[in-house]
Amino acid sequence: MTALTIVLWLILAWIIGVQLYNWLVGRKVSKVVENEEFKAGLRKGQVVDIRESADFEAGHILGARSMPYSQFALYENALRKDKPVYLYDQNRSLCVRIAKRLYKKGFNEIYILKGGYAKWDGKTKKAKY
Template identity: 65%
Template structure:
């Protein structure tokens, strides 16, 4: 009888740990969603396209990825080196950010918002969701 109770207890602990991990993952997603809404407009590809001509399009991916392919007209400001480039951005023009994910653009948008930028847009789904014009390196 004690062996059965011990096994049930072990399975209960495993279930509890899995539930905690699941709640942590859900909480993290909700946090990034809320933070993104607070500091920038997260827009679909079509809305992103509409503002390209009047805004500053920033690719936050590393230089190698940017060199292979990027949105036509984008400037590369890798996330890891963004501090070096941020003074090159104008506060009076909208900023359009993209990367392969949504977390890095949200972090950069929060930084820009703190510096006084107001019109900040993030491409929902990142570069993989972009269906507009691209500049691709020919091999």
């Protein structure tokens, strides 16, 4: 085995390890839910779309607030700790990072939409072009 092959295997192992760690931490701080459970919580919780503004404007879950991932620090103080937070993005990857951040700030009920907006089958609001 060459040195390059060993380095590539180590990089691959590191990437897999980081992904596994993020998955485990995400499971600890939040609950990934299907469409039906997400729909059931829409009225009692705070629905947050963390996709960028252009994606939100093109279409979003009815009743969701736009808090883009790239600017989340500006918006996070608008969330209430006493109400559940329902997060979604395009496919779920960024939600785990936001869930960890909210958990560290004292949020206890954090839900992530499985499959993100791409898999959503409920009511949406589309842009009027």
